[in-house]
Amino acid sequence: MKRLVFSVFLILALAGGAAGYLLLTDRVKPEIALAPDSEVAAPKREFTLTVRDAGSGIKNARIVVSQGDKQITLLDQAFTNPVREAVEKFTLEPAGLRDGPFTLTVTATDRSIANFGAGNTASLSRQLALDTTPPRVEVTSLAHNVRQGGVGAVSFATSEPVETAGVTVGEDFFPAYKLDNGKYFGLYVFPYNMDPKNFAPKVKVTDKAGNSGVGSFRYQAIARKFREDKINISDAFLESKMPQYYDIITDTRDNLQIYLKVNNDVRRQNSVFLKELSQNSAPTMLWDKKAFLRLPNAAPRAGFGDHRTYFYQNKEIDQQTHMGVDLASLEGASVPAANTGKVVFAGFLGIYGETVIIDHGLGLQTLYSHLRQIDVKVGQDIKKGEILGKTGVTGLAVGDHLHFGVLVGGHEASPIEWWDQHWIDDNILSKL
Template sequence: MKKLVFVFFLILALAAGAAWYFFLTDTVKPEIALSPDSAVAAPKREFTLTLKDAGAGLKNAKVVVTQGDKQITLLDKAYTMPVKAAEEKFTLEPAGLHDGPFTLLATATDRSLANFGAGNTVKLTKNATLDTIPPRIDVLSLAHNVRQGGVGAVSFQLSEEPESAGVVVGDDFFPAFKQENGKYFGLFVFPYNMDPKDFVPRVKAVDKAGNTAYATFRYQAIPRKFRQDRINISDNFLDSKMPQYYNIITDTRDNLEIYLRVNKELRKKNRAKLHDLAMATAPTMLWDKKAFLRLPNAAPKAGFGDHRTYYYNGKEIDQETHLGVDLASLEAAPVPAANSGKVVFTGFFGIYGNAVIIDHGLGLQTLYAHLREIDVKDGQEVKKGQIIAKTGATGLAGGDHLHFGVLVFGHPTSPVEWWDQHWIDDNILNKM
């Protein structure tokens, strides 16, 4: 028994010795980074201090700002337990600085016993300038008449080069782009599902220091009433359509359950992907300023904004909104590009089946869905009227047709506006 106790304490002593040796010989300094890495900053701009230590762990972090004879501590964080990584946020606001140069000094110390127990310390110094003056916005375009589910455009000038600029509608931001004439031009959407009284578009500009400015402009919100539609889901439809999604929804083979998840969950993922694809937009207009083409000799089967209630065996099972125009002519009809642009997506796209998305610049994109055949590739430049595909019945289509959608930064809008040259002239081109 005494021997076992001796062995236990020997192991404990060796472990303690090893730990002591590790802490004593850990000479690797912590890693430290500060973002954003901007030469100017506003008082409310949030900085992030990123810290790492692969050795003994972090002990403390500190940030001090100096301006002239003034020195203020903005962050003083002690870690009671060893921490391998941390992010600390702070602003300059508590320091009460005046416009002009300042210096930030960030330090981090680990828990090692190196340097006679003081630990390893790393320092980061950043020189920058405080700027409290927001950019000045001058809206240049005049009357803005925007229909619910439709698009508006605005042009404006800024007093300085911004970090970002565009139009805010509710919680959504629609970027604007600087054009060759020095003006900023942007498209924005009056969402189909927004109450007209909540539609209050404003120009927003953030300068490189982080100062934010807003500007209002004259606009008229034009409400719309959307059609109500009833869709009956049959077993034949489920049996023929749901196998497309077996490799996406793998935990059930109940076709009705798959349909409900496709129509709800996959639809949301498709919408999110449309927003992601919008980031690939060109900063200039790629289309020819003329009315967009529609599928030739095609009769509309469903309109934009149709509110659909779905029934199965006489029972309501779901509700969704149709966010495009369905056009049908002949089976496997050739599909022309509605206007010139660059292909940013081809392939199977959830509820839309086989699809093509073309970017026309400035956040404007067109969607061609339920295709039987695709004749273009990602990254390909296409001309207006060029045949890009053939109509089909892939995805959730009940028959051969083209689902044609128009998107502005991933937000669905009414395609009908873009088929009207008069509307384009008055509401888009005149604003440039």
């Protein structure tokens, strides 16, 4: 007994007082979290293991899978230095399991000297089933004719319930939504800057185990040419427009440098925001299946896909692409909602200035920007034709007008198609 007491005091002295006391008195087991929380798994499904210990820190973590008489260690990680939180990613592929039930066990031990120096150990055990069969996809829609810069639609069925479903175009994934009839419906964009030879949309679904199935469908890619435009940036424009960005760009007061940062960095940030906003699109159709409204009595000023080259004092300073349609009417003209939906954004949005975005469901949204006045609020249900605000010159607008955009999965597409009932009937509603 005297030897044990002496050892304890020796440990405290060597560990440096408070730290040694923590090692001795820490009796709280580490926390273990494993994601995803699923009852089935595929060999390539990536798991994320998180172990935490706010006291003495993690000493080691171990992952073992067992199936029948077979036991495989997937991870045996020792931490030399105290670690309060450790995150490890792994798959079941190295285990070489067969389809059917198996057990996954995680253990984590902290660095305390509790339990006679062994530390506190926590364990987590899950009973899962290995599933290596990918879901099958049956495309049920016909006549997929898609114009460059425009939107396509596809409907399909799957052989089993799936976790995610959608359409891949290049590296982009456009979510599909399950309809009341059990089928899936997805909108997707033929990017304006994609070579038609590289346009190859495919349906991709992933089941609850993590197996992916791919379905091909026949389509017709219709190439387009887009207009070239030159825009001169004047000192008067910079002096009048850049102050609205002073609280965003804070490292310079050179108006030309602010403009270039807005036209590039802020533009990219806006693009990311639009994609994030689309993730909460309603899973049902909110619009009335009729052609979308256009700003009344308005003349077009710029088109979708216009490639713009910007000049300052006769020197080229930038290039960008215009991703909407500019419509000019009377100054301060009332802006109607193009179709029924719900307001998901109302406020200042970078290059767009004062902006309203309406969600029409199934990944489809419309954007109204450069407004001088906004008359709606986020969360408000909107009827087709209801006034959203008034046209203006906020953002990077040159002259009073409405910048009208159509978004699918947060990707901007040509709005013109949505003003055409014949196109909607043939290319969207027929897929439903």
